[in-house]
Amino acid sequence: MPPEPDVKQPLLEVKGLVKHFHVGGGILGSPGGTVRAIDGIDFTIRRGETLGLVGESGCGKTTTGRCILRLEQPTGGRIVFEGRDITALGEVELRSVRRRMQVIFQDPYSSLNPRMSIGEILAEPLQVHGIVKDKAKRADRVRELLEQVGLLPRHAERYPHQLSGGQRQRVGIARALAMEPSLIICDEPVSALDVSIQAQIINLLEDLQARYHLTYLFIAHDLSVVRHISDRVAVMYLGKMVELADRQALYENPLHPYTRALLSAVPIPDPRMEARRERMVLRGEVPSPLNPPTGCVFHPRCPVAVGRCSAEIPPLREIKPGHWAACHLA
Amino acid sequence: MVLDCPPLMPTLLEVQELKTTFTTAAGLVRAVDGVSWEVNEGETVALVGESGCGKSVSALSIMRLVAPPTGRIESGRILYKGRDLLALTEPEMQRVRGREIAMVFQEPMTSLNPVLTIGRQLTEGLEIHMHMDPPAARVRAIELLGMVGIPDPERRLAQYPHQFSGGMRQRMMIAMALACNPSLILADEPTTALDVTIQAQILELMQSLSRKLGVAMLIITHNLGVVARYADRVNVMYAGRIIERASAEELYANPRHPYTLGLLRSVPRLDEPRRARLDPIEGQPPDLTRLPQGCSFTPRCAFKVRRCDEQAPELAAAGPGGHVSACWESTRLTKQDAA
Numbered sequence: 203m204p205p206e207p208d209v210k211q212p213l214l215e216v217k218g219l220v221k222h223f224h225v226g227g228g229i230l231g232s233p234g235g236t237v238r239a240i241d242g243i244d245f246t247i248r249r250g251e252t253l254g255l256v257g258e259s260g261c262g263k264t265t266t267g268r269c270i271l272r273l274e275q276p277t278g279g280r281i282v283f284e285g286r287d288i289t290a291l292g293e294v295e296l297r298s299v300r301r302r303m304q305v306i307f308q309d310p311y312s313s314l315n316p317r318m319s320i321g322e323i324l325a326e327p328l329q330v331h332g333i334v335k336d337k338a339k340r341a342d343r344v345r346e347l348l349e350q351v352g353l354l355p356r357h358a359e360r361y362p363h364q365l366s367g368g369q370r371q372r373v374g375i376a377r378a379l380a381m382e383p384s385l386i387i388c389d390e391p392v393s394a395l396d397v398s399i400q401a402q403i404i405n406l407l408e409d410l411q412a413r414y415h416l417t418y419l420f421i422a423h424d425l426s427v428v429r430h431i432s433d434r435v436a437v438m439y440l441g442k443m444v445e446l447a448d449r450q451a452l453y454e455n456p457l458h459p460y461t462r463a464l465l466s467a468v469p470i471p472d473p474r475m476e477a478r479r480e481r482m483v484l485r486g487e488v489p490s491p492l493n494p495p496t497g498c499v500f501h502p503r504c505p506v507a508v509g510r511c512s513a514e515i516p517p518l519r520e521i522k523p524g525h526w527a528a529c530h531l532a
Numbered sequence: 533m534v535l536d537c538p539p540l541m542p543t544l545l546e547v548q549e550l551k552t553t554f555t556t557a558a559g560l561v562r563a564v565d566g567v568s569w570e571v572n573e574g575e576t577v578a579l580v581g582e583s584g585c586g587k588s589v590s591a592l593s594i595m596r597l598v599a600p601p602t603g604r605i606e607s608g609r610i611l612y613k614g615r616d617l618l619a620l621t622e623p624e625m626q627r628v629r630g631r632e633i634a635m636v637f638q639e640p641m642t643s644l645n646p647v648l649t650i651g652r653q654l655t656e657g658l659e660i661h662m663h664m665d666p667p668a669a670r671v672r673a674i675e676l677l678g679m680v681g682i683p684d685p686e687r688r689l690a691q692y693p694h695q696f697s698g699g700m701r702q703r704m705m706i707a708m709a710l711a712c713n714p715s716l717i718l719a720d721e722p723t724t725a726l727d728v729t730i731q732a733q734i735l736e737l738m739q740s741l742s743r744k745l746g747v748a749m750l751i752i753t754h755n756l757g758v759v760a761r762y763a764d765r766v767n768v769m770y771a772g773r774i775i776e777r778a779s780a781e782e783l784y785a786n787p788r789h790p791y792t793l794g795l796l797r798s799v800p801r802l803d804e805p806r807r808a809r810l811d812p813i814e815g816q817p818p819d820l821t822r823l824p825q826g827c828s829f830t831p832r833c834a835f836k837v838r839r840c841d842e843q844a845p846e847l848a849a850a851g852p853g854g855h856v857s858a859c860w861e862s863t864r865l866t867k868q869d870a871a
Binding site for chain 2: 258259366367368369396397398399400401402404405408423425426427429430449453463464465467468469470471472473474475476477481483484487488
C-alpha cells in the first residue's frame with residue numbers, strides 16, 4: 203500500500219458544485235426547462251491519487267470534468283485547485299491554470315486536428331504557452347514526448363488518420379503531458395478502443411502516473427476498468443453523488459443500492475461464474491434530469507425503497523470512515 | 533472438413549468458405565477471408581472480435597447488404613434452410629430479409645425512421661410481409677410492443693423514435709425484428725450503445741424471447757463478457773478469419789488460441805483479485821490491406837514459432853465438443869501459460 207497522501211492538502215476540492223442547463227423555449231412555444239446536470243456535489247482529489255468517477259450516461263460525470271476544466275461555467279459551488287479558487291477566474295488567468303490541468307478525451311480522432319502532423323500537434327502547445335521557445339529544442343521535446351508514450355520518433359511525421367486508435371490515444375496523452383500538468387482529467391480514455399488495446403493504454407497511464415506523480419480524475423462507465431486504475435471511486439446518478447469510498451470498500455462492500463445494481467450488471471467473461479451469479483436487473487430507466495424524482499433520485503428504480511425515500515433527499519453521509527453514501531437505509 | 537460433433541438440432545444457417553472484399557484507396561481489403569460456421573435451429577451463436585475483424589461484414593453478407601461496387605461477395609455459399617442465399621434473385625432475397633432473417637443494429641436511432649411513428653414502422657412490415665390489413669397489423673403491433681416490455685403500448689404507437697430512450701428504442705428494434713416471426717435474428721452489437729444496467733435488461737429480454745419463440749440468434753460483439761452468459765457457441769474472429777470456435781463453457785475454460793487467451797487476459801475482471809498490472813496484447817491491430825503471409829496474429833503473438841510466419845494454420849480439433857483452433861501451437865497453450 204502506498205502511504206496515505208496528505209489529506210489536509212488536496213489537489214482539487216469541489217464544493218457544492220451545481221450545473222444547470224436551460225433548454226427549450228423553442229419556436230413552437232414550448233415552455234422550456236432546466237436540466238439539472240449536476241445538482242450539488244462535493245469531493246476532493248488528493249495529490250497523486252486516481253479518483254474514479256462512474257455512472258451511466260446523463261449522470262453528470264462528464265459535465266463535472268468540464269466544470270473542473272472550466273470548459274463549462276458552474277451554476278453554483280466552488281472549485282479550488284492547488285489552493286486557489288478558480289470558479290470565477292477570467293480567460294487570461296485561466297490560461298496558467300490550464301497548463302496545470304489537462305484533459306484526455308474519449309475519441310482521440312475528433313480531438314486531433316486532421317491537417318496537422320503529430321509533431322505539429324505536440325509542438326503547438328509548447329510554443330503557444332511559451333514552454334519551449336527554441337524550435338530545435340521543441341523538436342527534441344516532441345521526440346521525448348513520443349518516446350514517453352511508447353511511440354517512435356518517425357511518428358512525428360505522420361497524420362492522425364495514418365495512426366490506429368490506440369496510437370492516436372497515445373498522441374492525446376502526449377499532448378496532455380507536454381504541459382507538465384499536475385492533474386489530468388481522463389474522460390472515458392479507453393472506451394472507444396479495442397479490448398486488446400485498452401490494457402496497453404491503462405498500463406501506460408499507470409506508468410506515467412508513477413513517473414511524473416500525476417493525479418487523475420478517471421471518468422468512465424466501465425466498472426472493471428475503474429476498479430483496476432482507481433484509488434478511490436465516486437458513483438454518480440442523475441446529477442448527484444450517491445457513493446464515494448476507497449476502491450476496495452466500494453467494490454467489496456457497496457452501501458448504495460445503485461452501486462450494487464451497477465456492479466451486478468457488469469458481465470463476467472466466464473459462463474460458469476455467470477450461471478451462479480445473482481443478477482439484480484433494475485426496473486425502468488434513468489428518469490429525465492429535466493424533471494428528477496422527488497426525494498432520493500434513485501427511489502423509482504430502487505429495489506429496497508421505503509416511503510421516506512420519495513419524500514426526503516438523503517444527504518451524502520460518512521457511514522464508515524472514508525466511506526460515504528447517500529441512502530436513508532445505508 | 534467435418535470437425536464439429538453432429539448437432540442436436542437441424543442446421544438453420546450454414547456459411548461455407550465465405551469471402552467478402554472491399555476495394556479501397558489503400559488496396560483490396562479482405563474483410564471476410566474464407567470463413568465457415570453455422571447456426572442450428574433455436575441456438576444462440578456468438579461472433580466475437582475487435583473492430584475490422586469482419587464480424588459485421590459477415591452479417592451484412594448473409595443479408596446480401598454489402599454495398600457494391602466497393603464491396604463484393606467473392607465466393608462461398610450461405611445455405612439457409614438448405615437454400616443458397618447467394619443464388620437468389622433480389623425479389624426472392626427481399627422475402628428472406630425481415631421475414632426469415634431479421635437484423636438488430638447497434639444504434640437504433642440511426643436504423644429507425646425519425647419521421648414515422650413507432651406504430652407505422654411496425655405495421656409497415658406486417659402489411660408488406662405478412663399481408664395483414666391495417667387493423668390486424670395494429671393489433672399485432674400492440675402485442676409486439678407488450679412482448680418486448682414497452683409499457684402502455686397503445687399510447688406508444690403514436691409516438692416517434694426521438695420520444696423513446698435508448699433502451700426503449702432497442703426494445704422497439706427487437707419488436708420490429710420479431711414482427712414477421714423470423715427463424716433467425718442477426719444482432720450486431722445490440723447492447724454496445726446502452727448503459728450497463730440497460731444492457732442487462734435487453735440481453736435478458738433477447739434470451740427469454742429467443743427461448744420462448746424458438747428463434748435462433750447470432751450475436752455479434754466485441755465484448756467476450758457479454759456473450760459468456762448468453763451464447764451456446766462462440767466463434768472468435770481475427771483479421772477476417774475464424775481463429776477459434778467452441779461451446780461457450782469450453783472456450784472460456786480452455787482457450788486454445790493465443791488471441792482468445794490474450795483477450796481474456798487483457799480485461800480486468802470484477803470476480804478476480806485486482807492485478808497490479810494488466811496483460812495487454814502487444815502491438816497494433818492488423819492492416820487488412822497488408823496481411824502477413826502466415827498467421828495474421830503472428831506479429832502480436834507470444835507463442836509464435838518459425839512456422840507461423842510461413843504458413844497460416846487451418847482450424848483443427850483442439851478440444852471436446854467441436855472445439856477448433858487455427859494455431860500451430862494450440863496444444864502447447866494452457867491458461868496458466870499466459871498468467
